[in-house]
Amino acid sequence: MVFLIGLPGLAGASSRDDIYREELDILYAMVQSGSSYILFGEERDDLMAVWEGVRDLSPEQGLEAVKYQLLDCNGDGKPELLIGQDNRLTNLFTIRDGQLHQVFSGFYRNAWYYLGNGRFLNQGSGGASLSILGEYHLDGNGNLVCESYYFTHWDPAVEKMEVYWNTFGVPDITLSEKKDMTMDQFGKLQEKLRNKVKKLSWKSLARYGKDRVDVEGKARVTAAGKVKR
Structure with missing residues (x-):
């Protein structure tokens, strides 16, 4: 599953955008499926931390409960990816040497x-x-x-x-x-x-999925217009 959307605050930083988007795609797919994190590969703290908070929720409730925000936490001008539920952080990621780096995962x-x-x-x-x-x-x-x-x-x-x-x-x-x-x-x-x-300015995974659908729809319309011309 690939969500072709641009994450807010990452204009002009497509490689970082892509790296963070891959993590959000996996989390979205896991929560949307209502399945255990085990079905998404080896045991990973990032998936376990999110799954812990949504395992008793419906997929729809889970997508609303899991949030994310891009925020520059260390003042280097480049945002980190924060994921959480309520006001508790389940994951903090940054980019190191062009790769996703997990700073921590948080559990209850x-x-x-x-x-x-x-x-x-x-x-x-x-x-x-x-x-x-x-x-x-x-x-x-x-x-x-x-x-x-x-x-x-x-x-x-x-x-x-x-x-x-x-x-x-x-x-x-x-x-x-x-x-x-x-x-x-x-x-x-x-x-x-x-x-x-x-308190963080969270956006839900449900919103993430909706933005993906909206952007893909606009892309199809734009492509159709170009073909007609």
Whole structure:
């Protein structure tokens, strides 16, 4: 399936347009079919992340629920492709060496949000004893750079949850500083950061498909006119 449409904001950048369009085409086909991501090739995080949010929806509902936006997140003048549902990001892509580069995929238990100015919030959990809260920015090479990373850890010696912090983006107490923070304070920090999440100017996959039909129809009309002349 090939959707011959131009993505907004990519005028004059056809190669980047084509690369992002291929990803959107696959996502559109998967959601429209109502089938599992497994039918679309090997297990891929990008497809799994989207499928997680639409598996209980009808194809029509899924196409309305899944959104995308092109946004320059690292200030290099070239847009990244953000995909999400509600205000949660399921995927962030950029272009590296002419190829699609997946920066991250987000799931319900490992969620990503946009904070504005190329910064992102990662909030997740790994069981009863592990909660994470990370802040990142996207650098000029399309890499995530960790600015701050909090996580919780159960300490059996004192039989309580402890909060640790580092700038490595990994829940490793040997690389981290233990913070004098209660779980209530950790929860308030989570709430504070979630309140900084920005709303994006999403377009739905349903709109993407409609634009494809409209553009293809106009192309046929134009072609017919040229033949007549």
